[in-house]
Amino acid sequence: MTNVIVSGAKGKMGSLICSLIEKTDGLNLAASYDPNFTNKKDGISSNTNLPESDLIIDFCPSDSILDNCKYWIENYKNIIVGSSGLLEDDRNNLSNFLAEDQLLWIIPNFSIGAVLQKKWAIEASKYYQNVWIEERHHSDKQDTPSGTSYDLALSLDNMSSSELQKKPEPLESEDNQILDFETIIVNDIEIRSYRDNKYLAEQQVCIDSPYEFFLMDHSSYSREVFTDGVELAIKNYSKLSGLCVGLDLVMD
Incomplete structure (x- = not known):
């Protein structure tokens, strides 16, 4: 069983991926996280209250993704970034903080x-x-x-x-x-x-x-087009480590 935390879970993509994880065999939605949650029934609004997890998938707004990644790297082993907003310098700087067996996988498009x-x-x-x-x-x-x-x-x-x-x-x-x-x-x-x-x-x-x-x-024409790519990434993230960019890494 792979435990997954979805960040940006209140957004359209985040909520879609939460639903995907909940109905997919072998996956467990460990937590839905979004600082905009106001009701505990919807999810967790503070990252300090998050449980342990095998994988973070982040679809937060672009103006939050850099700070989020810094926090995920400090506290979790495997991170998949679906948000835009990380420039080339940001990516390279974040890679300096990765442990040898950590993964920061930036996927600009899951289609x-x-x-x-x-x-x-x-x-x-x-x-x-x-x-x-x-x-x-x-x-x-x-x-x-x-x-x-x-x-x-x-x-x-x-x-x-x-x-x-x-x-x-x-x-x-x-x-x-x-x-x-x-x-x-x-x-x-x-x-x-x-x-x-x-x-x-x-x-x-x-x-x-x-x-x-x-x-x-x-x-x-629909955000559903991204779900196949998300599933592919979840199935294959354990094969990768370090700073990785693009879903094409597991499409050969």
């Missing part, structure tokens, strides 16, 4: 399709130099860019957005108004981030050359 999109984009980087990323999420996701896009940009070392031949036009709302977006450069790659409730989670990877242009487009 199998999104992981395959990353894999295929890395394959394309062997043949193309120009890339541009567009990500679209619901309005409740405040951080930009998404952890998925940030991780992808860091993975495409041989590509940049400096010589793009073509970019998709800005997106419009249902009343034909140009949607606000933010542009961020990560690893010399341009990421355009939209936040609007017409989206759940979408990412478009645009690759071009002087003679062709093609897209890899991934869209998630």
Whole structure:
């Protein structure tokens, strides 16, 4: 039996994963943790009251994840991070505090399709130099860019957005108004981030050359799409140690 604590359990993803664990054989929900819980029947609101556990899975807001990870590393052996918000420097700094047999596994996206999109984009980087990323999420996701896009940009070392031949036009709302977006450069790659409730989670990877242009487009329509990846991570976390990034580590 694997005992699991879910952090961020009051959120949409956290509550979904709590339900998944409760109905999965071989897993035990040791605790639901969220500082926003006000009723003890819902879960635990203070991390100092948490029990021992084999595994922490954290889906807290992005502005809390760094402090959470510091606490988990001090008190638990295995941590899976589903939250965005950890930059490359944060990851490297946290790795310095890991014991030899500890695991901090950062998974930017639990969707199998999104992981395959990353894999295929890395394959394309062997043949193309120009890339541009567009990500679209619901309005409740405040951080930009998404952890998925940030991780992808860091993975495409041989590509940049400096010589793009073509970019998709800005997106419009249902009343034909140009949607606000933010542009961020990560690893010399341009990421355009939209936040609007017409989206759940979408990412478009645009690759071009002087003679062709093609897209890899991934869209998630329900948070249920992430449950297969979470199950895969729980089944395989014991095979890993140290600082690890990406669900693709157990998808070969």
